[in-house]
Amino acid sequence: xxxxxxxxxxxxxxxxxxxxxxxxxxxxxxxxxxxxxxxxxxxxxxxxxxxxxxxxxxxxxxxxxxxxxxxxxxxxxxxxxxxxxxxxxxxxxxxxxxxxxxxxxxxxxxxxxxxxxxxxxxxxxxxxxxxxxxxxxxxxxxxxxxxxxxxxxxxxxxxxxx
Numbered sequence: 001x002x003x004x005x006x007x008x009x010x011x012x013x014x015x016x017x018x019x020x021x022x023x024x025x026x027x028x029x030x031x032x033x034x035x036x037x038x039x040x041x042x043x044x045x046x047x048x049x050x051x052x053x054x055x056x057x058x059x060x061x062x063x064x065x066x067x068x069x070x071x072x073x074x075x076x077x078x079x080x081x082x083x084x085x086x087x088x089x090x091x092x093x094x095x096x097x098x099x100x101x102x103x104x105x106x107x108x109x110x111x112x113x114x115x116x117x118x119x120x121x122x123x124x125x126x127x128x129x130x131x132x133x134x135x136x137x138x139x140x141x142x143x144x145x146x147x148x149x150x151x152x153x154x155x156x157x158x159x160x161x162x
Contacts (some may be wrong), residue, residue: 085091113119137147 137143
């Protein structure tokens with residue numbers, strides 16, 4: 001009897017679990033469960049599936065005539081420009097050289113990227129050069145005019161009008 005009295009003194013009373021207690025949660029509520037025993041109507045299933053689709057993926061249809069006309073115009077323009085080129089082998093050589101240059105630069109960048117600390121150093125060099133360029137050419141009005149005249153003279157040299 002003394003042991004039972006000691007147990008009642010030491011153990012706190014249990015809270016009844018039969019009371020309905022409102023609980024708050026910061027987590028979003030889950031979608032309702034569908035049991036395999038209750039048949040689903042196709043309307044309720046469609047409602048659940050449609051409500052889960054994001055609204056940002058809406059697209060509009062366009063007529064095929066406008067896109068085919070644009071493609072035809074593009075091809076005719078390219079054909080006219082290609083026919084106007086006199087030295088086709090040089091153009092192909094330059095185009096192939098450009099593709100090879102891009103491929104080689106891709107290999108070089110991936111090799112540099114694999115060396116530890118070197119990509120971060122290159123980022124710092126790029127940031128430093130960008131800061132210098134902004135200070136030298138973009139910060140003051142007179143230097144912006146100087147940059148514009150340099151660009152115009154370079155354009156004239158490239159086009160051969162100078």
